[in-house]
Amino acid sequence: MEGKLRIYNANNAFLRLKAHSWWNHSGTPLYNALVCFVIACTCLEIWLARNKARFENRNSHVPSIIGNITNEICIFLNHASGRIKIREFDKKWFNLFSCVASMHTQRNFLIIKWVHPPTRRVKLNCDGCSKGNPGNSGGGAVLCDYGGKLIWAMGDFYGTCSNMYAKTVALLQGLKRCIETGFLHVVIETDS
Numbered sequence: 463m464e465g466k467l468r469i470y471n472a473n474n475a476f477l478r479l480k481a482h483s484w485w486n487h488s489g490t491p492l493y494n495a496l497v498c499f500v501i502a503c504t505c506l507e508i509w510l511a512r513n514k515a516r517f518e519n520r521n522s523h524v525p526s527i528i529g530n531i532t533n534e535i536c537i538f539l540n541h542a543s544g545r546i547k548i549r550e551f552d553k554k555w556f557n558l559f560s561c562v563a564s565m566h567t568q569r570n571f572l573i574i575k576w577v578h579p580p581t582r583r584v585k586l587n588c589d590g591c592s593k594g595n596p597g598n599s600g601g602g603a604v605l606c607d608y609g610g611k612l613i614w615a616m617g618d619f620y621g622t623c624s625n626m627y628a629k630t631v632a633l634l635q636g637l638k639r640c641i642e643t644g645f646l647h648v649v650i651e652t653d654s
Contacts, residue, residue, distance in 0.1 A: 500535060504531055508527065576606075576610065580608065581608050583648070584605055584608070584647070584649070585605070586604070586648050586650050587651045588601065588652050590620070590632040590633075595625050596623050598619075599621065599624070599625065599628035600618060601617070601620065602616055602618065602632055603632055603636030605636070605643075605645065618635060
């Protein structure tokens with residue numbers, strides 16, 4: 463199967479092996495710097511794309527990410543012109559990123575459901591978040607009885623703070639509201 467790339471298992475062992483061989487290849491100092499730069503640039507671009515998707519609702523596609531990485535590498539190569547064999551590099555670069563682009567993400571699904579508190583108890587579910595960290599933040603809480611019936615719900619904007627601060631304030635506000643409404647035997651559930 464000359465010219466075709468393979469992914470051998472769901473853990474992407476082939477890609478890791480390829481990156482490992484690049485990382486451990488003993489070449490010229492320029493080649494070693496380029497390998498480190500490619501790996502760092504790739505991680506940065508994937509991280510930036512993930513953050514755009516998560517915090518700005520802007521999805522990046524693999525060709526766009528590869529284009530951004532390629533542009534950064536071209537800038538690097540312009541500074542190192544004449545000291546690296548471009549054709550050899552282009553082939554290795556294309557093969558590695560063709561492998562990345564052809565991967566299929568394996569998704570595992572976990573069914574999550576609300577678990578009822580013990581009889582004669584109530585459950586406080588609370589959470590907080592920030593758009594950016596720190597950034598615009600808010601949080602809220604709901605109190606339900608052991609049958610799942612909603613007793614009350616609340617939400618609030620906290621201004622600029624971290625996500626952990628927002629989660630903590632949401633918990634504290636929820637507990638304060640529980641005390642104010644006479645619920646003293648409370649099961650607390652949060653994701654942090």
